[in-house]
Amino acid sequence: MAATLFDKIWDPHVIADLGSGWSLLHCDRVLLHDLSGGRALREVGETGYAIPHPELVFATPDHAVATTPGRTAESFPKGGELIAGLRKRAAETGVRLFDLGQDGNGIVHVMGPELGIVLPGTTLVCGDSHTCTNGGLGALAFGIGASELRHVLATQTLPQKKPKRMRIRFEGTAPAGVTPKDMILHAIGRFGTGAGTGYAVEYAGSAVRALSVEGRLTLCNLSIEMGAKMGMVAPDDVTYAWLAGRRFAPTGTAWDAALNHWRSLPSHTDAVFDSDLLISMADIAPQITWGTSPEQVLPVTGHVPDPATASDPIRRAAYEAALAYMDLKPGQLIAGTKIDWVFIGSCTNSRIEDLRAAAAVLRGRKVAGHVTAWVVPGSERVKKEAEAEGLDAAFIAAGFEWREPGCALCVAANGEAVPPGARCVSTSNRNFVGRQGPGARTHLASPAMAAAAALAGAIADVRQFAA
Amino acid sequence: MEKFTKLSGPAAPLMRANVDTDLIIRIHRLVGTGRIGLGPYAFENLRFLPDGTENPDFVLNKAPYREAPILLAGANFGCGSSREGAVWALMGAGIRCVIAPSFGDIFHNNCFQNGLLPIALPEEVVKQIAAETEASQAARYTAIDLVRQVVISPEGAEIPFSIDARKRDALLEGLDDIALTLRLKDQIAAWQAADRAKRGWVWESVKL
Numbered sequence: 001m002a003a004t005l006f007d008k009i010w011d012p013h014v015i016a017d018l019g020s021g022w023s024l025l026h027c028d029r030v031l032l033h034d035l036s037g038g039r040a041l042r043e044v045g046e047t048g049y050a051i052p053h054p055e056l057v058f059a060t061p062d063h064a065v066a067t068t069p070g071r072t073a074e075s076f077p078k079g080g081e082l083i084a085g086l087r088k089r090a091a092e093t094g095v096r097l098f099d100l101g102q103d104g105n106g107i108v109h110v111m112g113p114e115l116g117i118v119l120p121g122t123t124l125v126c127g128d129s130h131t132c133t134n135g136g137l138g139a140l141a142f143g144i145g146a147s148e149l150r151h152v153l154a155t156q157t158l159p160q161k162k163p164k165r166m167r168i169r170f171e172g173t174a175p176a177g178v179t180p181k182d183m184i185l186h187a188i189g190r191f192g193t194g195a196g197t198g199y200a201v202e203y204a205g206s207a208v209r210a211l212s213v214e215g216r217l218t219l220c221n222l223s224i225e226m227g228a229k230m231g232m233v234a235p236d237d238v239t240y241a242w243l244a245g246r247r248f249a250p251t252g253t254a255w256d257a258a259l260n261h262w263r264s265l266p267s268h269t270d271a272v273f274d275s276d277l278l279i280s281m282a283d284i285a286p287q288i289t290w291g292t293s294p295e296q297v298l299p300v301t302g303h304v305p306d307p308a309t310a311s312d313p314i315r316r317a318a319y320e321a322a323l324a325y326m327d328l329k330p331g332q333l334i335a336g337t338k339i340d341w342v343f344i345g346s347c348t349n350s351r352i353e354d355l356r357a358a359a360a361v362l363r364g365r366k367v368a369g370h371v372t373a374w375v376v377p378g379s380e381r382v383k384k385e386a387e388a389e390g391l392d393a394a395f396i397a398a399g400f401e402w403r404e405p406g407c408a409l410c411v412a413a414n415g416e417a418v419p420p421g422a423r424c425v426s427t428s429n430r431n432f433v434g435r436q437g438p439g440a441r442t443h444l445a446s447p448a449m450a451a452a453a454a455l456a457g458a459i460a461d462v463r464q465f466a467a
Numbered sequence: 468m469e470k471f472t473k474l475s476g477p478a479a480p481l482m483r484a485n486v487d488t489d490l491i492i493r494i495h496r497l498v499g500t501g502r503i504g505l506g507p508y509a510f511e512n513l514r515f516l517p518d519g520t521e522n523p524d525f526v527l528n529k530a531p532y533r534e535a536p537i538l539l540a541g542a543n544f545g546c547g548s549s550r551e552g553a554v555w556a557l558m559g560a561g562i563r564c565v566i567a568p569s570f571g572d573i574f575h576n577n578c579f580q581n582g583l584l585p586i587a588l589p590e591e592v593v594k595q596i597a598a599e600t601e602a603s604q605a606a607r608y609t610a611i612d613l614v615r616q617v618v619i620s621p622e623g624a625e626i627p628f629s630i631d632a633r634k635r636d637a638l639l640e641g642l643d644d645i646a647l648t649l650r651l652k653d654q655i656a657a658w659q660a661a662d663r664a665k666r667g668w669v670w671e672s673v674k675l
Contacts, residue, residue: 015658016651020632024651026658028669035497049645055675064498078499094675122669129549129573143573145551146502147580155648157655161631163572193485194543197572227546229572250668258668293485314484314541314590321483411548413494420517430547432489434512 002270004165005234006200009140009265013123018159025160027152029117029139031126032059032095033108035413038085040127040149041093049154054094056156058117059086061100062107063413067376067403073100076415104247106379106405109133109347113217114381116246120235120262125152130347130429132223136216137243138235138265140200143224163198163230164274167267169205172281177463179357180215181349181427181446183207184222185287187279189297196228199275202267203233207281213242214351221348222429225294234266286462289431289444290334291322296431298334300449300461306330325433326441327423335459337443341424342373342454343436344400344447346410349427350378354447355386359394361451361465367399368457374401376408400454412437425453469582470641472613474563477606479532480597484541488553488574491545497552505552506559527560531606539597540567542590545574554581564611566593566618579634582641584611586618586628596620613638 003011016024032040037059044051051057064079065071074080083100090097098104104115109130112118120138125131127149134141144158152158170183188195201223203216211219216233223231240259243249250258285299296319298304307319307330323330328337344350344358355377367373375395377383383405386392392402408416410428417437418424424442427450431442443459452462496508513525521528527535538557544567545553554577557565564584578585588596599621600606607621613635618626637644648655663670 016654018633022631022633024648024655026655026662035494039501047645049649055670055673063494081499096675116672119669121666127549129547143549145549145554145573145577145580147551148576151645151648154645155655156659157648159633159644159648193546194569197543197569224547224573227543227571248672250672254668254671258666261666261668293487295485314482317482318484411494413498430487430489432487432547434493435489438493438512439517 002268002272004267004271004273005138005202005232005265006140006165009121009123010162015157021161022159023162024157026123026157027125028056028122029124030057030152031108031112031117031124031131032057032086033063033126033128034061034065034079034082034086035063036127036146036149038082038089040146040153041089041095042085043150044153051093051095051153053156057095057153058098058112059090059095060098060105060108060111061086063407063411065100065406065414067406067408067414067416069404071404079414101380103380106382107347107350107407109221110350110378110382113137114246114379116243116249119243119249119258120239121265125158129224130221132229132231133217133221133347135220135223135230135232136213137239138232138262140230140232142229163200166196166199166201166228166275166277167273168201168203168277168279170203170207170279170281171205172207174207174281175284177286177448178281178284179446179448180211180218182284182287184219185289185294185297185444186284188222188226188294189287190279191226191277193225193293193295194227196223196226199228200230200232201226201228203231208233209236212353213239214353217351218348222294225429235262286449287445288334288449288459290326290328292325292431292433293322294429294431294444296322300335300459302334304328304330304332304334335461337459338423339371339425339453339458340422341418342371342450343409343424343426343428344374344450345376345378345408346428347378348429349447350376350382352382352385354427355382355391358447358451359391361448361462362398362455363394365398365455367454371454371457373399373454374403374409376403377405379405409436411435425450425459468580468641471563471582471584471638473611474536475608475610476534476536477531478537478539478566478596478600478609479526479535480539480600481526482539482541482594482597485543485546486540487547488545488550488571489547491553492550492556494550497550502555504559505556506561509556509560534561536561536563537609537611538562538565539593540565542568544570546571549573551577551580554578554583558583566596568593579637582638584613584638586611588618588626588628592626
């Protein structure tokens with residue numbers, strides 16, 4: 001049968017047909033974070049239910065943790081309470097917790113793959129919309145709300161309606177300066193922020209095959225910014241080589257059995273998708289967002305749109321509101337716009353390859369004097385690996401702050417924020433109004449573009465800063 | 468979960484597209500807060516000016532809409548973050564129904580978990596309800612009947628809407644979905660036992 005990767009994972013995970021197109025789906029892995037994890041564990045107990053499979057549940061504090069060097073859980077007091085709750089409930093229920101400073105701690109979508117918790121062909125849920133990131137390993141991973149999370153913890157299952165299938169093929173080789181972040185921002189700009197709603201998206205094509213696992217995780221991370229709860233890349237030898245030896249990856253004969261299964265997962269060459277889209281890599285230039293939705297994105301050589309040219313009044317109003325919030329003029333060149341902050345981090349772009357790419361642009365150069373620049377590694381492991389390579393020294397020498405792992409300025413839930421009115425080039429995933437702090441202005445870009453902006457003190461074309 | 472059957476009241480027009488859940492409730496308000504008490508913080512960034520005073524131009528600050536139980540919005544309402552606090556904040560602010568051309572997937576699911584009804588109608592229809600509502604100073608009422616699956620516009624037009632049968636039944640009855648699922652406990656256990664035999668590697672490497 002000409003099944004897709006998505007069908008090959010979804011179908012065998014259906015425990016029961018619930019009628020009206022609904023299935024009861026088994027969840028092989030559950031990830032918890034500090035913002036909702038402790039509460040979810042507590043609520044399950046309070047409503048009189050047990051947690052039948054603590055071995056399939058993994059927790060890490062990341063959202064509400066300070067990232068200042070030398071921080072503790074209590075550095076951000078409100079977060080400290082959340083972490084205390086998570087520790088208590090994890091201990092009571094037998095759920096594994098990767099606490100601050102411990103090996104394995106980090107942003108939930110960084111540590112999950114890193115520890116081999118996420119495996120090809122598995123289903124995974126987490127109370128965070130960027131759970132789609134994990135699809136980069138060929139898993140069916142999606143974000144859920146607090147009530148759904150409680151349901152999964154109590155039953156290890158979730159009633160779900162099967163989404164439609166979308167494929168986006170990236171064909172060709174990446175032009176200079178174009179990273180996975182630019183590929184997905186380009187796709188969102190082209191197809192729109194609602195294009196993937198109701199779909200599971202598979203990214204395919206020669207340019208996706210050529211990506212490292214980390215690049216695939218970045219690509220899948222922004223699926224939700226296109227409306228898709230699930231994004232995925234078929235596993236291949238790159239995936240298997242990356243996973244082998246990781247802490248919770250299978251070993252020995254179990255590895256052989258898993259590998260055998262994983263090799264059967266890729267979409268059949270005759271598989272049919274409900275929507276099948278094609279992007280030529282030659283059409284992509286380094287991207288930067290200008291507005292307050294990820295679809296409001298431009299090549300770095302582009303001009304900010306003029307609302308007067310928008311045909312539909314809702315779109316015109318959205319452009320006007322975005323320009324006012326971002327303090328930009330219709331038709332202005334985006335490059336050269338003065339910035340105040342740079343943030344390199346988040347579940348999108350805080351892995352070792354991201355830090356290497358940014359450091360390569362920075363080496364031997366200095367951050368503009370008026371710019372505050374932060375780099376927040378995605379996990380304890382990323383941090384240690386970067387320090388072993390001397391990347392921390394490279395960032396510090398250029399004028400960046402080298403901080404502790406966490407979500408930090410992506411979501412500003414930890415007492416850290418970009419000040420009101422300040423303009424920040426950020427490697428995160430959302431440029432929403434107030435996302436990085438009330439009144440903060442966010443421009444999304446790749447780590448290399450963020451590094452170039454830090455040096456120029458303005459939005460800049462990374463291709464002019466050849467490493 | 469709160470039951471939902473019928474509803475009637477002014478429908479507040481917030482006719483912008485891509486209203487994300489960050490805009491509905493700032494994450495900052497969800498750190499260490501429960502499901503209750505978020506109403507005053509709904510749409511904080513729109514509702515208040517930088518000096519902390521109310522923004523008189525924001526629809527929910529206008530007299531006929533302060534208590535509006537229905538919100539009219541543009542496409543892709545509730546996109547972005549999975550935070551269920553967005554639903555808790557809307558409900559805390561008295562909103563029980565959102566009518567928009569489309570919704571973010573996770574937000575859409577979260578609505579049903581709490582008894583907030585999301586209704587998808589074509590943009591022209593949403594605009595028409597907005598126009599009829601705003602045609603008089605007093606903001607005329609829109610009614611929702613979930614049993615009959617109709618929206619009754621201020622002018623009295625009956626607009627049918629479709630809704631997933633499973634979700635509708637859950638709203639009408641206010642069911643606890645964990646209890647429902649656990650009726651299938653034996654089936655879940657049988658699936659897991661068979662899966663352990665087939666895919667031992669999923670289970671073995673994480674054994675406690």
